[in-house]
Amino acid sequence: MHDDTAPTDRVRRGRKPPQVQDPSPLTVGFVLVPDFPLMAYTAAVEPLRAANTLSGCELYRWWHAAPGGGMVQASNGLGILTDVAVGTGEIAADRVFVCAGGNPASFDDPSLFAWLRGLARRGVTLGGISGGPYLLARAGLLAGRRCTLHWEHVPAFEERYPGIDVVRSLFEIQGDRITCSGGIAALDLMLDLIGRDHGAGLAAGVSDWFLHNQIREGLSPQRMDLRQRFGVRDPRLLRVLAAMEANLESPLSREALADLARVSARQLERLFRDGLGCGLHRHYLALRLDRAHQLARESALSRAEIASATGFASADELSRAERRRRRQAAGI
Incomplete structure (x- = not known):
């Protein structure tokens, strides 16, 4: 008869079984810039809490910092009490994420930039979420790197940093630099990192816990494709819409767009009115004015310079187009 209490080769009689040590927790810092996007921050920090809960041990610790310390307010008005002020000396950190929204181009804090550079010299992995990559670039920490950020910030970022390779993906992980476009993409980023740190099984468990039934890869696009955004299916119209969005600085002529669609200019106008409810010129102009508004804000x-970047001959021409649009919106 087999004796279940008999010693095995691995556990001899009189010896205690080996103790399995919990892994040392990784420390993650979140630098919250005033008017930071709460959804992006929450999507980044909550997976760490879930990983601790599901694993039954402390895999992650985290702290919060802000310029000046104290309470920092999100873009929706909610305040978070930070743990440390920017500039704190030898604070423990394996990864630090800068979370910013609003207009990161207008944010200027030399002490924050210097602190981030100091963390980089210590070997801390630095990340940016939503508009956070803009601030990493301001600190000189993205030179020669590929990065992503929220699509709304991309036009202004590309104008200011033409030497940085920007991709319109959900997130980018390049060694000790991590950038994320924000929103729910921060959840996908953290699931990827949890999988790298502790295995795909735990990442899947965290994803399932948040009812997130598909973990998206970093290279997934940020925005819906044109078919979904405009509710159109005609491949001719889709080709033209894509060409318009790619050519705002030097708008294509109606004839060139018709050639792309392989239809006459008159047929193309009909496709726009049937598919989008407006003419080709009006749609193209709206795209250019929207981009001008983004650049003015960010x-x-x-x-x-904004006029030149959006295909207008002068600032006066841009202003006239904006006034016409306002009058049309008001029904004047």
Whole structure:
């Protein structure tokens, strides 16, 4: 008869079984810049809490910092009490994420940039979420790197940092630099990192806990494709819409767009009115004015530079187009 109490080769009689040590926790810092996006921050920190809960041990610790310390307010008005002020000396950190929103181009805090550079010299992995990569670039920490950030910040970022390779993906992990486009993409980023740190099984468990039934890869696109955004299916119209969005600085002529669609200019106008409810010119102009509005809000470009970047001959022409749009919206 087999004796279940008999010693095995691995556990001899009189010896205690080996103790399994919990892994040392990774410390993650979150630098919250005033008006930070709460959804992106929450999507980044909650998976760490869930990983601790599901694993039954402390895999992650985290702290919060802000310029000046104290309470920092999110873009929706909610305040979070931070643990340390920016500039704190030898604070423990394996990874530090800068979470910013609003208009990161207008944020200027030399003490924050210097602190981030100091963390980088210590070998801390640095990340940016939503508009956070803009601040990493301001600190000189993305030179020669590929990065992503929220699509709303991309036009101003590309104008200011033409030498940095920007991709419109959910997140990018390049060694000791991590950038994320924000929103729910921060959840996908953290699931990827949890999988790298502690295995795909735990990452899947955290994803399932948050009812997130598909973990998206970093290279997944940020935005819905044109078919979904505009509710159109005609491949001719989709080709033209894509060409318009790719050519705002030097708008394509109606004839060039018709050639792309392989239809006459008159047929193309009909496709726009049937598919989008407006003419080709009006749609193209709206795209350019929207981009001009983004650049005005999120960059330090002059009116003349914004006009040039959106295909207008001068700042006056841009202003006239904006006034016409406002009058049309008001029904005047």
